Amino acid sequence: MDTAARWIGRGEALERLGIKTQTLYAYVSRGRIAARPDPANPRRSLYAVDDIGRLTSRRSEADAGMPADLQLLTTPAVRGVVTIASSVSVIAGGRLLYRGRDAVDLAQTETIEDVARLLWDARSENPFAGLGPRLDGAGGVNARTRLFGALGRRAHEDRSSAGRDATSLKVEAASVLNEVMDAVAGPGPRLYFHQQLGRGWKLLERDSPLICRAVVLAADIGSCPSAVATRVSAAGGASLAGAALAGLVATAGSTEQADLIAAIAHVHEARRDPAGVSKRRAAEGTLPGFSDPLWPDGDPRGPALLAASALPADLAAVAREGEAASGRTPTLNLALALLARRLDLPRDAAADLMLIGRLVGLLGHALDQVIDGSPIQASLRYVGPRPTAQ
Template identity: 25%
Template structure:
């Protein structure tokens, strides 16, 4: 009897009710033997374990027609997500964006990692961005900067892992450095403050001289500090820049979002990393993927202007529109990225009004639909509204951050069978042969 299980034990191992165990027997999926001592049946351990493994594989398999892609980067569960098996929120709270990016790329966490833009790439990207019309959006600028940097890099076709990593470490700071300073033509919407405007040459905004390089996310050589000067002309207050760094780290990857899938398709064709990032940026510009942050920003600004969320939410619902910043198909409750950002924003005095407005939106909407919880777009909107950033700033933060994740996915895809992202079309046209037109 050592290798036999009772009905109750077999049901527990399979995660089903005892009646289902007998259904497996009747369908020939399990064999049973009458217990000579008791009144029930017994089951072979190995056979039950094999069925349990088969059931788990079938449960994890994608539905018919659904694309499934192997990845060891991000796992999303109903209430949290993980980067290479490590709690992503805890990782982002402890490490800077550059270090989280290195973890995704390499599985290592080099302390004090930095990303530096090569002068020739940065110069090419700035020239290209400067030629755009003043009304160009942030994704326009990032796409053009990516293409210009690619054209300036003769080694872009080298897909060896170390070469791709080198490209990643250069491209992200190049994208940030190519953006116009906030307050300059084409930069942030808020007028420059007293001496807070960043220099016109695109260098980071000057600090007060108190910070040494590398002192937290606010250090002048950190990406969050450099990006801050492109998002708002306000002085780079260390606590606020730390929150921006947290947002960058939290948004680095989120499994196979639409833009990430586009990146993997490009990488499957062995497109170079710049082209892969361009593919991601192209999808991100779609209104169903990248525009939610700007919509949430404008909603919060209106809530603050009108003194409450109720009339704003009512107008949105009356127009048949969704309330931006709420709900996420992958999380049953609040988006864990939003929760982490809200907790830090609560410690920022100037964010109090925008944070209260966001909570008012959630409370008012809950009376209409209690299943809708805050997502990361709403938390980003609190940051952008409270720090004097333009409505599109959240989109910029998202795109810059996600570039690291896109390159991590490209690295994975380069190691797979080429051109495996080739689904078959389901032809629905007229049956041939048809007469020649």
Template identity: 30%
Template structure:
């Protein structure tokens, strides 16, 4: 009998896609989702179409997943709140971080597109650019143009999302690469589908430049464009906000990416979430019109409403997003009246409630100063957050299906009850 040739140690430690999936207890496409998020490395098979994976890496990831499943994944937090394992955003000590990196610093140094890529892949691409397919734009525009003139921004974006989905025959492919492809084309499609604010409709260049022409009739100056781009990057994600949780529930049920984004858009329309910027815009406009913050604030309180644009439950101190955006707004000459009005709102309410300005008030200063409508903040929020929603959907596709299924605490009549007459 001939002696067997020893198997090279490197080959002995590598697993096929099927073997890696079995060890992790997931589908083969989920293995590639781990690769796209930087949790596993892969190597192409020479002369073949498949990939191999380092056995040590796969075993380590399997151990981490088992520990996490036994701990916080889909469990109750220390305060009785639903907690979900995520590696995207951390909010801590009046700061927030994207994949461990200070989010404000990322937004200050990189474009919205580059920050989105960082969320999706964990890799920085300073030259990232998003291009909308002509077919998707055409069908999305037709759908949006069919809506009544009074349709809200989230109505337009939700309809555009659904229309774009119908133009994508690959929408049910939930592999990492496919979802990333959808992400890079859906966001510019949504912007391209929005009606222009004036005569110009810009469909090329950085996303912030394209969005500007949908929000303002004014000629954009460099400082204002920089503020808009930074606002998009600052708002791209904020942990498990209400809309993001809705997206993860949809993704947990394996809804495709367009459907998951549509779920997020539905929740973001609420006045306590994405619609909050509009309330801050209107308050700021009232203060500017009256020349005094006191009557406008009194009117809000008399109507039984909270003062919009102040305080945030996750930041006992100052909202870092507001601080970063206010710094940029101070460089815009025509923003001074709105900045003074915002300062007046904070100082007036501080007599009884020491609340800091939040990002909604900063966004209101941007939209008022740049001649944008009261709905502009809602549009900016929804476009920005779409990237974060897709990052969470991508992460959720790598988890156990239908894990986002809490049990209800029944509080109705004790059964069995007699049949109703």
């Protein structure tokens, strides 16, 4: 088979698999099907024939006629895939839902603490009540070092989550998040988390609600490798901090984070020539921040955050010209990168905001797994070289 024949367009891929578009994008995001830009049209993607063949040979007919949203929740198992039940979040109907509530709506009205309580199913109690600063806070040269330092220390100190009651676990989750926020933002008076972060970054008080919106929108993303890593660790008996640390490490090395880093670089470059840089990158198929396989119809979080950000003309032009060049609306990644520039935060602060937000959701996954999750049954099957005769 020649190189061109090994890649096919979306329509043919959907026909061969017998699925809907959103399910195809979910397979791509989970690494089940490789995708690459179409050389003839960078706005479109091509999909690996070999990967599609492996999936079609293993798929059942259980999804026939099922709505795409339900397919994402009930996709038949394939080699290397373990299905894990979650009640934390899901993408459905083009919206991101946190325990059934629209994340975009929540970001407009709720604090980080409020959304944490929602994701942790702690709305009838307040696990943050009475928490204070830790005197020997974690140090580090930048926010990310302090974040991972504080979380790693708690992973070492805290006991196993196995067999513990839900109330004490939720208080522990709040304590972990509180300590991490203190480490990232630095010591100071007891404020809402977004106010602490704003104070640590020396923002005007009127701008700190934008930090809240960004963190809330980044808190979770439904099914992703970092959530799986967290849940597997929690099911194995790790502490809440240890399970969340496993997921956060996966997040830091994910394609999502890589796209965010690329979006940060794009904003810095395109700010000087928004139209020219955006057109060139789109033609090369390297324009970040305008495409995400989880959002075939556009990421609603990006426009929502940008609408509240009051960008200056040069930054607004980066979003506008990129949308014109790609034919797609900005994702949350681009919105985070633009917001960080608008607030004059450190260069990588957009990536730090993503990790801070995701920690909230990962603690929710750890709690959900320990309190209500079913055992995760998975095993490794050795396929390496056979032992040689002695």
